[in-house]
Structure formats: C-alpha cells, structure tokens
Amino acid sequence: MYESPSWLHELWSAREALWSGFLTSVQCSILAILLGTLIGVVAGLVLTYGRFWARAPFRFYVDLIRGTPVFVLVLACFYMAPALGWQINAFQAGVLGLTLFCGSHVAEIVRGALQALPRGQMEASKAIGLTFYQALGYVLLPQAMRQMLPTWVNSSTEIVKASTLLSVIGVAELLLSTQQIIARTFMTLEFYLFAGFLFFIINYAIELLGRHIEKRVALP
C-alpha cells in the first residue's frame, strides 16, 4: 500500500530548491533597491533643484512609471528589451523593471522630503558661505534623511513583494520554485502558505529594522 509522504518530508526534500529561490528573491530585491535608490536620489535632486528642462525628462520618467502597474513594467522590460536588440536574460529584465519602479518611488520620496524642509535652512547655509553641494551634504540631506527613512523602508518592502512578479517571466525565485514544487507534490495550500510565510518574515524583518533605525535617528 502506497502512503503519500508527509508535508514535512516533502519540505525537507525540496529544501535546496526553496533555498535557492529564497536567495534569488533576496538577491533581485537587494539589487533593485540599491540601483533604484541611486536613480531615485539623483532624480529626486534634479526634480527639486533642477531647471525646467532638466526636470522635464525626470518628471516624465517618474510619472510614466508611477502610472504603470509594476507587473506591466516587468513584462514590458522582459519582452521589449530583446525586441530592441538588447540581449538580457529574464533575471536582468526583471531587476531592470523593479529598479525603474523603485527609482520612481524613491525620487518622489526624496523630492517630498527636501521640499518639506524650511527655506531658511538653505538660506542660512548660503549665509555662512557654504556652496550648494556643501549645503546639500551637510545641512539639507541629513535632515531630509530622517523624513525619508520610514517611507523608504516601506518602499523596500514593496520591492520585495514585487519581486514575486519575476516568477511570471520565468525567474526561479521563491514563488516560482514553490510553484514547481507544488506541481510535483500537489500540496498547494501548504507550500503557498510556506512561501507566504517566508516573504512575511523578510518583510517583517525589514519593517522592524526600519522602526529601529527610525528610533535611532529621531531627534530627541
């Protein structure tokens, strides 16, 4: 008489696939967050301090991406890049989509935080003879960071959540690995719950870290 193996048994035999999926998820999220933050900070600075013609392309980028679902963005990067003659694999296309998404959100966060600072800060910096970049580096950005941090952490968890969309274009991240295991074991509920649990752990950890940092940098 054949007895179907228990869930824990299946989980144990699938540990390597799940672990590599987990690592891929973490990897593409970190890449997208880092690159996206880089783009976002530059775009945010230009949007705040740039002249009209410098602002226009960044405004277009931010508004275009923020008006598009991230799923469409990932699909568009995946299908359009090769058609435009740019040979990138699914992982790179996915990271590109997530990076563009992250960048547009960070740009708005940076712009919002900088514009919320009182005008007097910039004027005071000029009055004591700081150049624009000194004022930015020593006076404005440190203050803006406090404001940005909670929202930035929030958008990081958004990226981790959006990284599941890469499963649709065939990147074997945690969700796709889970689906492959489900196709083999038919333990749909158990493995989806487990994947959801793992993502929850990642995001909850980020959230707690964010709260901790927020407390550390808060003005007494």
Added chain:
Amino acid sequence: MNYQLNFAAVWRDFDTLLAGLGLGLELALVSIAIGCVIGLLMAFALLSKHRALRVSASVYVTVIRNTPILVLILLIYFALPGLGIRLDKIPSFIITLSLYAGAYLTEVFRGGLLSIPKGLREAGLAIGLGEWQIKAYITVPVMLRNVLPALSNNFISLFKDTSLAAAIAVPELTYYARKINVESYRVIETWLVTTALYVAACYLIALLLRYLEQRLAIRR
C-alpha cells in the same frame, strides 16, 4: 536596429484592451468598496477596549501588508479548493483584493479616527446620542471626508494591482496585452499601448478624484 513599428495588430484588438481596462476598473471599485467596510471594522477593532479584538486586527493588518499580493491571489485561487471552498476566478480575485485593500485602509481609517477632535464625541454625548449613533452620524462621516486623499491614492494603487489578476487568467487589460503579445509578436507596440492606457487611466482617475476631493472637502 531595424524594428518596424506596426500597430495594426494592436488596433485590431483595441476593443478587447478597452474591455479589459473596464473590467480592471470594476474590480478595483468593488474591492475598494468591500475593503472600506473591512477597513472600518478593523480600525474600530484596533481602537477597541478589548485586547483580543486589537490583537486580531493588528495581526490581520501586519500579515496582509507584509505578504506579496501575488502569493495571496494564488493562495486563495489555487489552495482554497483543497479546503472545499471552490471559487470562480473573478470572485476569488475580488476577495483577495478586498482583503488586501482592507489592510491598507485599516491604517488609513485608524489615523483618521485618531485625528478626530474629542469635542465632537462629547458634543454627540451632550445632545443625547448613543455610542453607535455618534460613530454613524459624527465620527465616521467626518473621518471619511478627512481621509479622502488617502482613499484616492489607495484606489489608484488598487487599480494598478488589478493587473495581477492576469496571473489567474481574469481577462483584464494585462491579460489581453499578453494575449496580443504572444499572438502577434508586435512586442513593442503591445506594451507601449498597454502602458499608455494604464498611465492615461491613472491620470484621469487622479484628476477626477482630486476634483471630488475639492468638492467634498470640509471648508475651514
């Protein structure tokens, strides 16, 4: 680079794209309506005197907010039948999106309820209203008008999340876009038009909601 743009294939099926867009809007509308009810109940639970209510509401919010929506969609559509709950694609997606919206709206409503001046409740007590009457006639209507901007932002992001319904083959805009994409191989055209439709729809919704916000805002 010698890619010839040819929109014929996309224009031929343009009406399906529009129908998909319409379905997406409907899904978002129904979900935000249900989500508002969930969010309101959960916000009251979060602020209630009973510890059990507070804890269960905050578990709901934390879990849903930190789990990728794609995992939730797949879990509810593919895993619930294993427990004997069999749902059609569209109802299943609406349930998921409503639960998701509910978690975000709980936070919005909680903030809104906390920012209502104590005097309003006391005034209600003074004219002899009961606790539930105060909630129904005073706090909730005032709170709803105060949180309108946050509600509109949530609606737009829910509308963008309807693109994920394509993952379980709900025939909305992204679903048709992928269909046209694989049937015609007019990759660039398909995704350009799809992105443009999403951006245009988001913009129109945003404009409409800003107008409504101004009309409904409490004059100060």
